[in-house]
Structure formats: structure tokens, C-alpha cells
Amino acid sequence: MExxxxxxxxxxxxxxxxxMTQEELAEKTGVTRQTINAIESAxxxxxxxLAFKIALVFGVPxxxxxxxxxxxxxxxxxx
Amino acid sequence: MxxxxxxIVVTLACFSLLLGYYLVNWIRMYQTVGLDQTTIFRLWGTxxxxxxxxxxxxxxxxxxGSNVAYAIRTGKGDGEPMVEDERDKLIxxxxxxxxxxxxxxxxxxxxxxxxxxxxxxxMFSLIVFFSLLSQVVGDISQLVRYRRGV
Numbered sequence: 001m002e003x004x005x006x007x008x009x010x011x012x013x014x015x016x017x018x019x020m021t022q023e024e025l026a027e028k029t030g031v032t033r034q035t036i037n038a039i040e041s042a043x044x045x046x047x048x049x050l051a052f053k054i055a056l057v058f059g060v061p062x063x064x065x066x067x068x069x070x071x072x073x074x075x076x077x078x079x
Numbered sequence: 080m081x082x083x084x085x086x087i088v089v090t091l092a093c094f095s096l097l098l099g100y101y102l103v104n105w106i107r108m109y110q111t112v113g114l115d116q117t118t119i120f121r122l123w124g125t126x127x128x129x130x131x132x133x134x135x136x137x138x139x140x141x142x143x144g145s146n147v148a149y150a151i152r153t154g155k156g157d158g159e160p161m162v163e164d165e166r167d168k169l170i171x172x173x174x175x176x177x178x179x180x181x182x183x184x185x186x187x188x189x190x191x192x193x194x195x196x197x198x199x200x201x202m203f204s205l206i207v208f209f210s211l212l213s214q215v216v217g218d219i220s221q222l223v224r225y226r227r228g229v
Contacts, residue, residue, distance in 0.1 A: 047165050
């Protein structure tokens with residue numbers, strides 16, 4: 001089975017929400033700014049509850065925020 | 080760097096110093112008088128009491144320091160919010176897991192020393208050493224996970 005990873009569009013969605021800061025998103029979802037930063041840079045996959053909270057803040061369905069795509073091998077090598 | 084990371088850095092620095100202090104004193108004692116009961120009990124007592132004090136003082140000082148830095152940086156007087164979220168808890172759990180592995184290994188090595196005819200003081204010295212080492216390894220593991228991701 002091919003390797004997959006959780007990707008997200010949080011940066012883009014923040015931009016469309018009047019350039020919402022990571023701090024603001026963190027406050028609205030009840031986590032730290034560092035956690036939002038880690039999620040955005042794909043260093044941490046959030047729990048289902050936090051993922052729903054983030055989608056709720058942006059007012060979009062979950063699959064518009066997070067996608068489960070095939071891992072990019074070149075990106076994996078860079079890590 | 081979050082307040083939790085700062086706290087881990089402070090604890091790591093303190094426990095590394097404590098580990099160094101324990102090792103240096105233990106080796107010095109072993110080379111001069113051997114495993115002397117009175118001296119070794121005093122050393123354990125010092126290390127354990129210092130470990131407890133360091134943990135308490137480190138927590139208080141990090142809290143005060145990060146609040147002062149936050150107030151200066153943002154101009155807000157209410158201090159840095161101490162939020163512990165799911166990522167922090169996961170990283171803490173994984174750090175504790177690393178600690179337990181090192182400590183279990185230490186207990187095994189200590190028991191082995193007993194099996195090979197070393198005195199009981201040697202076994203307990205190894206357990207104290209590995210308990211300090213496990214704390215250091217747990218802290219390092221947490222810092223690495225904060226930096227590289229969970």
C-alpha cells in the first residue's frame with residue numbers, strides 16, 4: 001500500500017479569512033500557536049476533534065481543510 | 080519557543096548538571112575510599128533533595144521569567160497563557176516512554192551487577208544514576224519532538 005500523509009490548506013484558508021493569524025486560530029480552537037504552526041507545516045497530525053474545530057472556525061467541511069494524499073517522496077527525502 | 084519548551088530546557092540543564100555532579104563525586108569517592116556507606120548515602124541524599132528543589136524552583140523561575148518576557152514583548156500585564164494542548168500531552172507521554180525505557184534498562188543493568196557479585200551499594204548507585212539519566216533522556220526526547228514533529 002502506498003504511503004500517505006495528512007496535508008492541509010490552513011495557510012490558504014487563513015489568507016482568505018482576512019489574513020487570520022496563527023495566534024487567532026489557536027485562540028479559537030483552544031490550542032497553542034506552536035501547535036497550529038506544527039499542523040500547518042505537517043509536523044503534527046491533529047486529533048479528529050481538533051480537525052473539526054479548525055474546519056468549524058473556517059466554516060468549511062473537513063475535507064476542504066485536510067486531505068489524505070500520497071506522500072511526496074522528494075519532500076520526504078528533504079526531511 | 081513555548082513556555083513548556085522553556086521549562087523543559089531549564090529542567091534538562093539542571094538535571095544534566097546534577098547528573099554530572101553525581102558522576103564526578105561518585106567516581107572520586109570510588110577511587111579514594113571505595114563504596115563507603117556514609118559517603119554514598121550523603122551523596123544520594125544530596126542528589127535526590129537537589130533534584131526535588133531543582134524541579135520546584137525551575138518551574139517557578141521559568142513561569143516568572145516567561146511571564147516577564149511576555150509582558151515586555153506584548154505590553155500586556157496578564158502574563159503568558161499556560162495552555163497545555165493535545166500535542167503537548169502527546170509529546171510528554173512519548174518523553175515519559177523514553178524515560179521509562181532508559182530506567183528499565185538501568186534497573187536491569189543494576190540487577191546484573193548484583194548477579195555478578197557487586198555489592199548492594201553498587202546496585203543502588205546504578206539505579207540512582209539511571210534515574211537521573213532517564214530524566215535527561217526524557218527531556219531531550221521531548222525537545223527533539225517539539226523541533227522535528229511528533
